[in-house]
Amino acid sequence: MGVEIPRFLRLVRALPDVRHTESARYTAFAVHGTKFGYLWPRTATVGLKQTLSEQRALVSERPDVFEVQFTVGGFGWVVVHLERIDLDELGELVLEAWRLSAPQRLLADMPTPAQLVQA
Numbered sequence: 001m002g003v004e005i006p007r008f009l010r011l012v013r014a015l016p017d018v019r020h021t022e023s024a025r026y027t028a029f030a031v032h033g034t035k036f037g038y039l040w041p042r043t044a045t046v047g048l049k050q051t052l053s054e055q056r057a058l059v060s061e062r063p064d065v066f067e068v069q070f071t072v073g074g075f076g077w078v079v080v081h082l083e084r085i086d087l088d089e090l091g092e093l094v095l096e097a098w099r100l101s102a103p104q105r106l107l108a109d110m111p112t113p114a115q116l117v118q119a
Contacts, residue, residue: 002083003090005041011094012037014119016106018098036101037094044082048097052076075100091117 012018012029021028029037038047047069050058055076058066065084069077080093092113099110111119 001086003085003087005039005044005082007087008039008046008082008090008094010119011091011116014111014116015095015098016109017102031098031102031106034101036097046080046082047077048080048093049075049100050078050093050096051100054078054096087117088113 012020015031017031019030021030025040025042027039027041028035029039036049040046052071052074053076055068055071055078058078059068065081067079067081069079071077078093080090082090095111095113095116099107102110
């Protein structure tokens with residue numbers, strides 16, 4: 001179990017119209033200007049946009065893998081410890097974070113979780 005940073009980056013790069021912005025401490029990922037994820041290489045963690053109910057469920061079920069990052073605009077962001085999650089689950093969470101941020105016109109051609117993991 002566990003996902004390395006290069007593999008996480010492959011997941012994100014397989015999604016349509018993703019842009020990234022790098023800073024000294026983290027990389028932010030957005031689709032059409034709306035952020036859906038962050039990567040902190042120093043701690044090997046990512047932050048992903050989720051629904052509030054999904055945020056609560058993830059953190060309550062597996063606090064060793066997920067932490068509450070913050071809530072804003074009706075969404076709950078979670079911190080994911082990459083070394084404690086498997087690729088399939090991370091692929092689903094990345095896809096959901098992207099879906100929550102993508103414009104409607106991109107959703108018709110969005111990949112399935114299985115397609116994303118195979119990228």
